[in-house]
Amino acid sequence: MTEATRLRSRHMVNNVMLGLTGLFTIIIAGALLFILGYLFINGARNLDFAFFTQLPKPTGETGGGMANAIVGSAKILGMATAIGVPIGFLGGVYLAEYGNKSFAFAVRYLTDLLNGVPSIVIGIFAFTLVVLKAKHFSAFAGGMALGLMMIPISVRSTEEFLRAVPNGLREGALALGTPKWRALATVVIPAAKDGIITGIMLNLARVAGETAPLLFTSLNNRFWSPGINQPTSTLPVMIYTYALSPYDDWHRQAWAAGFVLLMLILTINVSARMILSRSRYSGGR
Amino acid sequence: MHSSETLKVQGEARVPGTKRNPGARAFALRFFSGDEIARALVTISAALILLVTVLLVYELWINSHLAREKFGWHFLTTQVWDPNAGQFGALAFVFGTVVTSFVALLIAVPLGVGAAIFLSELAPPKLSNALTFCIELLAAVPSVIYGLLGVFVLMPLIKQYLHPVLKGTLGWTPLFSGPFYGPSMLVAGIVLAVMILPFIVSVSRQVLLAVPNDQREGALALGATKWESTWKVVVPFAQRGIYGSVFLALARSLGETMAVTMVIGNTPQIKASLFAPGYSIAAVIANEFTEATYDLYVHSLIELGLVLFALTIIINGLARLLVSSTAKFSVSST
Numbered sequence: 001m002t003e004a005t006r007l008r009s010r011h012m013v014n015n016v017m018l019g020l021t022g023l024f025t026i027i028i029a030g031a032l033l034f035i036l037g038y039l040f041i042n043g044a045r046n047l048d049f050a051f052f053t054q055l056p057k058p059t060g061e062t063g064g065g066m067a068n069a070i071v072g073s074a075k076i077l078g079m080a081t082a083i084g085v086p087i088g089f090l091g092g093v094y095l096a097e098y099g100n101k102s103f104a105f106a107v108r109y110l111t112d113l114l115n116g117v118p119s120i121v122i123g124i125f126a127f128t129l130v131v132l133k134a135k136h137f138s139a140f141a142g143g144m145a146l147g148l149m150m151i152p153i154s155v156r157s158t159e160e161f162l163r164a165v166p167n168g169l170r171e172g173a174l175a176l177g178t179p180k181w182r183a184l185a186t187v188v189i190p191a192a193k194d195g196i197i198t199g200i201m202l203n204l205a206r207v208a209g210e211t212a213p214l215l216f217t218s219l220n221n222r223f224w225s226p227g228i229n230q231p232t233s234t235l236p237v238m239i240y241t242y243a244l245s246p247y248d249d250w251h252r253q254a255w256a257a258g259f260v261l262l263m264l265i266l267t268i269n270v271s272a273r274m275i276l277s278r279s280r281y282s283g284g285r
Numbered sequence: 286m287h288s289s290e291t292l293k294v295q296g297e298a299r300v301p302g303t304k305r306n307p308g309a310r311a312f313a314l315r316f317f318s319g320d321e322i323a324r325a326l327v328t329i330s331a332a333l334i335l336l337v338t339v340l341l342v343y344e345l346w347i348n349s350h351l352a353r354e355k356f357g358w359h360f361l362t363t364q365v366w367d368p369n370a371g372q373f374g375a376l377a378f379v380f381g382t383v384v385t386s387f388v389a390l391l392i393a394v395p396l397g398v399g400a401a402i403f404l405s406e407l408a409p410p411k412l413s414n415a416l417t418f419c420i421e422l423l424a425a426v427p428s429v430i431y432g433l434l435g436v437f438v439l440m441p442l443i444k445q446y447l448h449p450v451l452k453g454t455l456g457w458t459p460l461f462s463g464p465f466y467g468p469s470m471l472v473a474g475i476v477l478a479v480m481i482l483p484f485i486v487s488v489s490r491q492v493l494l495a496v497p498n499d500q501r502e503g504a505l506a507l508g509a510t511k512w513e514s515t516w517k518v519v520v521p522f523a524q525r526g527i528y529g530s531v532f533l534a535l536a537r538s539l540g541e542t543m544a545v546t547m548v549i550g551n552t553p554q555i556k557a558s559l560f561a562p563g564y565s566i567a568a569v570i571a572n573e574f575t576e577a578t579y580d581l582y583v584h585s586l587i588e589l590g591l592v593l594f595a596l597t598i599i600i601n602g603l604a605r606l607l608v609s610s611t612a613k614f615s616v617s618s619t
Contacts, residue, residue: 021399
């Protein structure tokens with residue numbers, strides 16, 4: 001092979017391979033557009049006012065809505081936040097501000113481990129922890145499952161954003177004679193506020209769509225479920241049930257529910273990222 | 286709170302390298318200034334996280350003891366899953382889980398790494414950031430919605446277009462033989478591929494971006510083409526991180542429940558053909574947990590959960606090891 005043809009083939013390989021990487025990117029971006037577009041068009045088309053205000057109609061009848069599932073989702077997410085965020089936040093403060101070597105290492109390691117646990121396994125855990133003991137399915141069990149899922153991300157995002165706060169702020173506060181806890185509560189944590197709030201929002205967006213851990217904790221319910229001790233309907237579980245049903249009208253409602261859920265999640269997600277992008281100590285992200 | 290004693294103790298406690306005063310008086314002062322309370326509060330929270338994780342393993346272990354004692358290791362090597370006869374074997378589920386995840390990786394790794402190369406090496410930063418932002422949004426879509434799309438969009442599309450093509454060209458191999466009804470391991474694999482793509486792209490891109498520019502410039506200065514410098518210098522440099530992203534994606538797809546449950550067909554069988562329906566570990570737990578009527582049945586399902594837990598923990602551990610050794614960033618928050 002002469003030098004010229006070798007060079008030409010090298011350039012050809014160069015162009016083909018670089019072109020391929022571009023093509024792959026276009027394929028992925030295309031899939032993304034298709035997925036979002038399809039959901040928006042199909043979801044918005046099937047959405048009506050009754051969806052937000054009515055209970056599900058009896059099996060086989062058309063019409064009705066998912067008002068109970070919307071309230072149920074809100075209730076369970078509220079409980080999850082109340083369980084997962086405080087523990088995760090305080091744990092994150094420990095790791096960033098107090099942690100000694102070996103104990104902090106263990107906490108960090110197990111937090112990562114917990115983060116990797118499949119959501120269905122978390123569901124089993126919440127089942128054995130709450131449902132087996134109370135002997136009935138409940139909204140609380142669902143909140144527990146999602147709350148457990150929120151802990152790891154809450155820990156790591158709190159730790160990460162606290163670490164991004166310059167040490168000068170801590171030292172300045174301490175040099176004025178402030179006890180450490182006050183320095184943290186009034187100087188360091190407020191400085192990391194944007195990041196921590198973003199972390200909570202992204203966390204919430206992540207668990208809002210979780211279905212698997214709710215299947216055998218909060219179960220489902222076709223009626224209102226007052227309090228936190230009864231089986232409760234949620235949007236993701238309703239989507240699952242309706243999608244696999246044989247009724248066209250239920251499929252229509254599954255799309256509508258998917259649209260509502262996705263809009264909610266994307267809104268939280270995008271606004272969280274916007275808060276993050278204009279915050280001062282964003283951990284270099 | 287702002288007395289001079291407090292100040293002194295605070296000062297002592299903060300100066301690096303000095304030992305904390307162990308005296309009871311100093312402790313009382315720290316206590317009343319609130320510091321010991323704050324320390325106790327955060328330490329208890331951290332300990333609670335440890336406790337929760339240990340309790341998770343404990344509960345899975347205890348609540349699967351009937352199945353573990355009755356079947357032992359045969360649980361993993363037998364295929365019969367017959368709740369009526371009280372016989373439980375996980376092999377068909379393990380098979381379905383591994384095959385669908387493998388198909389997903391086969392599709393998602395080349396696509397994802399290719400796109401990551403484009404986004405880190407070729408695309409202008411603004412375009413790259415915007416596209417990455419969008420691709421990461423894909424990761425925010427709940428899995429039940431992927432399941433919905435899989436059932437109503439992907440399945441008909443594959444039936445109409447992809448199946449005839451595969452049947453025509455590769456139909457002679459056992460992999461693509463037999464009839465195609467819709468719910469199958471192939472569809473599950475493709476849905477999983479779409480779901481794990483964002484992780485591969487986002488993590489691989491970050492590791493590629495972390496490769497020092499000297500590496501690229503060095504290769505280009507020696508006369509390498511852009512592709513040669515990327516493929517032979519930059520990618521090997523970031524190799525471990527890319528493997529890490531793949532393992533991360535693998536752990537995700539092994540544990541993925543809803544989307545797979547909705548499209549895999551839920552038939553516990555071991556067939557070579559990807560067109561055949563199958564079943565995965567997570568799917569059988571999701572489907573049968575509330576129907577399990579006696580203890581051994583429940584314990585068998587929880588043992589499946591234990592198997593899944595062990596699998597994902599090992600693979601996640603490998604992923605973290607690989608990623609953290611190349612680039613410093615938090616994988617946990619993506």
